[in-house]
Amino acid sequence: MTAQTVRAAAVQAEPRWLDLDAGVQQVVDLIGEAAANGARLVAFPETFVPGYPWWIWLDAPAWGMQFVARYSTNSMTRDGAEMARIAAAAAEHRVHVVLGFSERAGGSLYMSQAFLDDTGKVVGVRRKLKPTHVERSVFGEGDGSDIQVHETPFGRLGALNCWEHFQPLTKYAMYSLGEQIHVASWPSFSLYRGAAQALGPEVNNAASLVYAVEGQTFVLAPCGVIGPAAHELFADTDAKRELLRQGGGFARIYGPEGTELAQPLPETEEGILYADLDPALLAVAKSAADPVGHYSRPDVFRLLFNANPNPAVVRRPALPTVEEPADLVPVDGSDLIPTA
Known part of the structure; x- marks a missing residue:
């Protein structure tokens, strides 16, 4: 990172x-x-556009089919007019953006994160490597090229979605790329409250905190909120309203040695968290533990990391055209014999 402190923002909305x-x-x-409040980097929750598909957790697939076409239609491409509008805003306000969105590509959807710089350039787009549980009924998966860390004027920036923070090898691959600022995007922590501890704020905020300390990175953890509009759309019974409670906003910002750098908002409140990221904290944290450096044991453990794209179709180059030899002449239109 540069020697200067940078203000970063995590959205809770x-x-x-x-x-x-x-x-x-x-x-x-x-x-x-965020820019008006001095932020140079702003991070958004998982699939913030057009929102997380909560119906997949609430009822049978037959009931959920009512949302499928609408969700696909309102998903965004990585290079369309909507992304251009967001890129123009990043350029206008001179901020870097990490945006969680449902990416439409052909007939498939992906849980993607776009990196935009402060000139409005889309520096990269990554896809969630393995959607979690019923997410796989909506979204396809990424490949090794979706492990990305990008250079910025204020440090090396990377991102993962939600339960990718419980994938140890994915995390280690990210650490190996020298990440200094990490965006941990989450959809909301209001699902199955009181019944599934693993989906709640205690466990998932712990994952963001551990990522910060384990990888010695700053972590911005934006988080979505479930409000009346979500209940109106997804929860048509009392049972569903209990399964998907209002609230669930638990955005956080952590330092690389575990410090909580921003005052949290109430879980039902929308807003933006801000923190000033001091690069000196990185050196302090790395001096104690660097999992891919002085604190590693490559003689015992190594990670095999295939960072190549894995397309479904690989086109072979066209074969060269074979020219007829000059000393051959046609006899009956199909046979060729050498000239005497």
Whole structure:
């Protein structure tokens, strides 16, 4: 990182559910708000545009089919007009952005994160390597090329989605790329509250905190919120409203040695967390433990990391055209014999 402190922001907000235009406008507005408060980097929750598909956790697939076409239509491409609007906002306000969005590519959707720099360039887009549990009924998976860390003026920036923070080898691959600022994007921690501890804020905020200390990185952990609009759309019974409670916003910002750097918001409140990231903390943290450096044991453990894209179709180059030899002449239109 540079020697200067940089202000970073983590969004805690309810998405504009299944409404692409409104969702993009919300992102543009939040970028402007963060920039007005001095942020040079702003991070958004998982699949913030057009919102996380909560129906997959609440009822049978037959019931959930009512959302499928609408969700696909309101998902965003990585290079379309909507991304261009967000990129223009990043350029206007001179901020870097990490945006969680449902990416539409052909007939498939992916849980993606876009990296935009302060000139409005889309530096990279990554996809969640393995969607979790019922997420696989909606989304495809990424490949090794989706392990990405990007150079910025204020440090090496990377990102993962949600339960990718419970994949030890994925994390180690990220650490190996020299990450200094990490975005841990989460959808909300309001699902199955009181019944599934692993989905709750204690466990998942612990994952973000451990990532910070284990990898010695700053961690921005933006988080979505479940509000009345989500209940209106997804929870048509009392049972579903109990399964998906309102609230769940638990955005956090952590230092590389475990310090909580921002005052949390109430879980039902929308807003932005801010923290000033002091690069001196990185040196302090790395001096104690560097898992891919002085604190590693490559003679005992090594990670095999295939960072190559893995496309479904590999096109072979066209074969060269074979020219007829000059000393051959046709006899009956099909046979060729040498000339005497």
